[in-house]
Amino acid sequence: MRLRALLDTDALGLKLLGGEDELDRSVRGVMTTDLRDPSRYLSGGELVLSGLAWRRDAADSEPFVRILVQAGVAALAAGEAELGSVPEDLVVACARHRLPLFAVHESVAFATITEHVVRQVSGERAGDLAAVVDRHRRMMTSGPAGGGPDVVLDLLGSDLDLRAWVLSPTGRPVAGPKDAGPALPAEVCGKLAAEHLAATRAGRRAPHRVPLGGTTYSLFPVRGSGHPPATGAAGRAPQAAGPGRDVRETVLSDWLLVVEADAGDWAEERLDLLYGVTQLIAVERDRRDAARTVRRRLAQEVLELVQTGAAPAEIAARLRVAAPVLLPGLGAAPHWQVVVARVEWEDDEAETGPVAQTLLEEILVDPLATGPEHSDRIAVAHTGGEAVALVPLPAVSTEHDGSEAGVLADALLESVREPLSAGLDGDGRVTLGVSAAVHSAEGLRGALEEARHARRVAAARAGRVCAAGHQELASHVLLLPFVPDDVRRAFTARLLDPLRDYDRRHRAELIPTLEAFLDSDGSWTRCATRLHLHVNTLRYRVGRIEQLTGRDLSRLEDKLDFFLALRMS
Template sequence: MRLRALLDTDVLGLRLLGGEEELERSVRGVMTTDLRDPSRYLSGGELVLTGLAWRRDADDSEPFVRILVQAGVAGLAAGEAELGDVPDDLVLACAKHRLPLFAVHESVAFATITEHVVRQVSSERAGDLAAVVDRHRRMMTSGPAGGGPDVVLDLLGTDLDLRAWVLSPTGRLIAGSEVTGPELPSEACAKLAAEHLAATRTGRRGPHRVLRNGTTYSLFPIRSSGRSPQAARDVRESVLSDWLLAVEADAGDWPEERLDLLQGVTQLIAVERDRRDAARTVRRRLAQEVLELVQTGAPPAEIAARLRVAAPVLLPGLGAAPHWQVVVARVEWEGSEVEGGPVAQSLLEEVLVDPSATGPEPSDRIAVAHTGDEAIALVPLPAVSAEHDGSETGLLAESLLQSVRETLSAGLNDDGRLTLGVSAAVHSAEGLRGALEEARHARRVAAARPGRVCAAGHQELASHVLLLPFVPDDVRRAFTARLLDPLTDYDRRHRAELIPTLEAFLDCDGSWTRCATRLHLHVNTLRYRVGRIEQLTGRDLSRLEDKLDFFLALRMS
């Protein structure tokens, strides 16, 4: 802003005492001082406000004004509350050094002038930054990515002193400014995302203001660049997929110019979001093709060939052929016709991101298809060694939702549910159909539980559940293979006869003496074999539940 503009604002009560020819100077800030030498606190371009407490006699005015001029200030405004009229010696000193001088009426608080100047300067800086943002948007939409959301967040930090972060709907930190201090803690990210989801579900317009630990944050929704706020028929279509921009500031008293700037920033980030979604198209298509082959009963060789194509894309640099897990998710809304498949697909892609992943955007390694109202993820895992001890590998259902349950519950509100099922790891194309059915059945187990966000894994398909008539044959076969395959593989490699030993041990009701006699073995040899069975399967043959699992698996094999 220009000094001349201060005279055009009646509420400021300023009266020009000299320096009319210098009123085109730019004002870049404001400072209030009564120090005799305030130079250490001046950087140039300020309007200096003073109550004249530094002045003891007429000789003090000349050195004070000289210090201000050397610091490059734009002008001086002296209050009349302390001494009445501004002293002539100060007027003469300012005229000598061509420093514009204003008198401030005693009824006007310096805080009023400060607030006005800061707001005007901020708006002009916001306008300059808006031009930068607009240029950045054109760069991103017309060519290769211009640096992603981090670049524009850095602009907010350097030009407007605003700390800002881009968060996913689960509270994952997607981007943050590197010039405004440390990252936002994960707990704070989750809380802000939950507040945003809850506010969005109430239909309130953004930005949403949240007070957390004494700090106010303003939350701006980031919607797809091709979708207006009114484009979605129902907020539930996008509430679990939209990103948000969290700004450490209270936007409640911002001028329209700054609000418009932040809306422009969200649109710019939305361009990057759409770019990332487009990059997922190949992975989604690969997952869809594999899923269709599995569901239509295609030959394992055909599925295996498709997996060999998919593996380098889904998990770059893996090297060896991976093991696979299947994760099934469903989002359901009470009394709504919102299609759940796309919502679940976007959400599952986010939930499956490894929180410890580093490097490029970690969600770019997630491949999720959707069919009907459910989303299905094909998750590659590093292959386990031939001597694997049977301990649990891969994704665990509960751990997937542990850190996001509270956040997503806020977005699901009182009418939505997320249920998720996770299969065991399979090492070949033959096992994928069983893994898919197993994950679906685990999801049905989760759906039978209370709560807005529920998950179940293959471990929870207990043996007594497998006795129920509605359990699919593929789930039964997967259960059997998971329990007995480690023993079968070991027998094939070492001719250890663990499977016959297990059958005999169960037939003898766990009696060491009777079983050893029946197998013509020394009891110590029998104990060694049973110990090896327990090590390979992670089970305990002294427990009734594990004995029952082995009994059913042997009968169904």
């Protein structure tokens, strides 16, 4: 801001005592001091506020003013509260060194002046940065030279001292500033994504402010052009998905901009700037979506061949065509895994395949991967309400110790359960199924059916976000998804409700004991060791289980019934 603007605000109580010809100087900040020599704390361009406690006699004014001028300050504002008026010797010294001098009325606090100047300076810097953001947007729109959202996040840090990150709906970091301190911890990212999805489903107006670990974060939604909202005042996007649009169409796919600051009392200019940044990031989101078009089409072609029973040789030929796109730089023919996902909403007949497709592409991105984005090696198609991913594995499907490599259902579930559950908000479900790895086109049809059946096993479980892998398709589990819900509930209640009621009244832990006993294959010693119990205590608990249920845990049939009831509960 200019010095001249300080005189336009009556509430500041400033009176110009000298330096009329210097009022076009720029003010970069404010410093309050009563030190005789404050030079070590000055960097130039400040409005210096002083109560004159440094002045003992008239001889002190000249050296004080000389120090300020040498430091390059913009002006001096002297308070009248201490001496009743600004001493003439100070007026003369400032005139000699051409330093603008203001008198501050005793009724005005220095904090009032500081707050006003900082707010104005921040607004000016935000306006300058907004122009930079606009230029960057045009560069990204017209060609590949923009540099991505990281550049704008760096500008937010350097010009407005704002640390900011872009997160996916599952909490995966998409972009962040360089050299801005430690990255956001994964746990924080997941919680912020969950808060964003929950606020979006609840229809709360952005930015969403989230206190977390002593820090307040402000969350701004990033919406791509595939689902553009109308703009509100000052170009700001409204918070709803738009007239006639259902927020569930995009809630599981929108990115979010996280700013490490409380935007609750921000000026309109700064809020508008941040919404401009979200529009710029949306351009990058659209660019990445466009880059996936070829991979999606290849996956769709392969899926259609597999589903229609095409010859393995024809499928293999199509995979060879797809390999340069799906496996850039890897060369060798991979093994393949199939992952199936479905998004379902209660009382909703709309097709959810495209939503599941976008979400599955996001879920399968490895958050620890470096170099080219991991999703560049994933092709996701959709058919009806189902998304199907072909995941190439350049390595063998099992390690030397027999452990499973590639995509694991439990790992997928762990990374996305918390945020997605918040976005589903009680009326939606996401279910995932993962096949074993296959090493040829002949195995893809079986892998697809295996992944689909694993997803049905996941759907038979309780919870908003569920996943199952091929390891869980044992013979007894294969039957569970096809048992009617009311039959499953009745069977489970008949066996387990007496134990739950007893645990609730006596805190006897009969259910955990039953689970451990079955997991230990009925071994008293192993089970007692696992539960840190004496064997006699374990025998008492098992006896109580048998008494309450009328079953005998030495009989294979009763063990199997309990096992199935626990799996279905």
